[in-house]
Amino acid sequence: ISEEEISSIGEQTYTADKKRIRLLANINLLSDLKNATLFKAEGIGLYRSEFPFIIRDNFPSEEEQFQIYKKLIERAPGEEMTLRTLDIGGDKILSYMKDIEEENPFLGLRAIRFLLKNEKIFQTQLKAMLRAGAGSNLRIMFPLISSVDDLIAARKVVDKCLKDLKRDGLKYNKKPEIGVMIELPSAVMVIEEICEMADFVSVGTNDLVQYMIGVDRSNDHVAWLYTAQHPAILRALKKIADGAALKKCDVSICGNIAGDEKLIEILIGLGFRKFSMNPAKIPEVQKRIEKIDTVEAAAKAEALLEKGLVSEVKEYFESHGI
Ligand code: PEP
Ligand code: MG
Numbered sequence: 001i002s003e004e005e006i007s008s009i010g011e012q013t014y015t016a017d018k019k020r021i022r023l024l025a026n027i028n029l030l031s032d033l034k035n036a037t038l039f040k041a042e043g044i045g046l047y048r049s050e051f052p053f054i055i056r057d058n059f060p061s062e063e064e065q066f067q068i069y070k071k072l073i074e075r076a077p078g079e080e081m082t083l084r085t086l087d088i089g090g091d092k093i094l095s096y097m098k099d100i101e102e103e104n105p106f107l108g109l110r111a112i113r114f115l116l117k118n119e120k121i122f123q124t125q126l127k128a129m130l131r132a133g134a135g136s137n138l139r140i141m142f143p144l145i146s147s148v149d150d151l152i153a154a155r156k157v158v159d160k161c162l163k164d165l166k167r168d169g170l171k172y173n174k175k176p177e178i179g180v181m182i183e184l185p186s187a188v189m190v191i192e193e194i195c196e197m198a199d200f201v202s203v204g205t206n207d208l209v210q211y212m213i214g215v216d217r218s219n220d221h222v223a224w225l226y227t228a229q230h231p232a233i234l235r236a237l238k239k240i241a242d243g244a245a246l247k248k249c250d251v252s253i254c255g256n257i258a259g260d261e262k263l264i265e266i267l268i269g270l271g272f273r274k275f276s277m278n279p280a281k282i283p284e285v286q287k288r289i290e291k292i293d294t295v296e297a298a299a300k301a302e303a304l305l306e307k308g309l310v311s312e313v314k315e316y317f318e319s320h321g322i
Contacts, residue, residue, distance in 0.1 A: 009040045009283050015292045024276040033075050035279040043080025045276020046254040050088055058096055062124045069132035079137055083129050087111040087143040091218055111144035116153055126161040133173035141179035146186045148193045183207035188236045191243035203240055205255025228257045229313045234304055241271030252276055261288040262322055269301030
């Protein structure tokens with residue numbers, strides 16, 4: 001990317017009719033922060049914390065994790081820092097956790113389920129996050145929440161960690177914002193109740209598409225079925241946007257569709273105003289947004305929600321040059 005292209009990226013993003021849109025970065029490694037800053041992300045909407053766990057041959061200690069999260073928070077652009085707790089299981093298997101063998105790992109002991117079953121590992125990570133977030137805004141987000149009950153259970157562990165840190169006289173963030181990834185159809189169906197209890201929600205469409213359509217996101221044999229341009233996905237997104245608005249809950253999309261300049265107009269039309277993506281996608285998504293009128297976008301989204309067939313949805317996108 002040239003200097004000129006960099007300088008053409010705006011610090012803030014507005015639609016053609018001057019509605020504020022926020023573009024944040026998804027990052028996997030500390031080194032990704034360079035791009036997040038270069039492409040002027042307004043914050044980090046998703047830090048996938050599993051990478052330090054995958055490259056080691058044992059669980060990183062609280063101190064090791066603390067050092068990583070601390071550096072992240074110090075070096076990240078913007079005000080918002082969203083740390084996602086461990087999302088392992090599914091296709092992300094730790095070499096030192098081989099004893100878990102499952103026939104259907106994507107439906108198994110993955111993400112928040114693994115952490116709730118292995119509470120010590122969960123507590124270690126939460127304490128490292130809470131300590132690293134002392135004195136700054138800290139958002140902690142749980143992946144693969146399937147019910148309000150999951151959220152209550154996870155919050156209880158956060159409360160226990162807060163208590164322990166206080167008892168031990170350590171510096172920590174006393175009021176972390178707690179968020180939920182909406183990645184399962186079950187979470188969509190209880191979105192209002194989740195929004196009532198969570199400080200924010202973020203839609204993980206990579207998984208939501210997989211679990212709604214019942215199509216493995218990493219299986220080439222069924223890749224043709226894997227699409228967000230599906231009536232059920234659009235209606236689910238609408239339900240999430242409406243539920244969050246009703247409960248005045250901060251909502252974003254952090255799945256890959258957030259960085260898809262073909263889909264962004266419809267996502268805005270459905271009511272979303274905040275998107276987290278691979279930072280390299282920010283320039284083209286921002287340019288696209290600057291041409292969007294939110295009233296027109298809402299009309300297009302409305303028309304699309306009427307379509308009942310996948311083929312009709314795809315046809316609409318093509319015929320409207322979206
Ligand atoms: C998602 O599922 O959309 C998501 C952002 O999380 P991941 O891709 O890490 O599963
Ligand atoms: Mg996911």
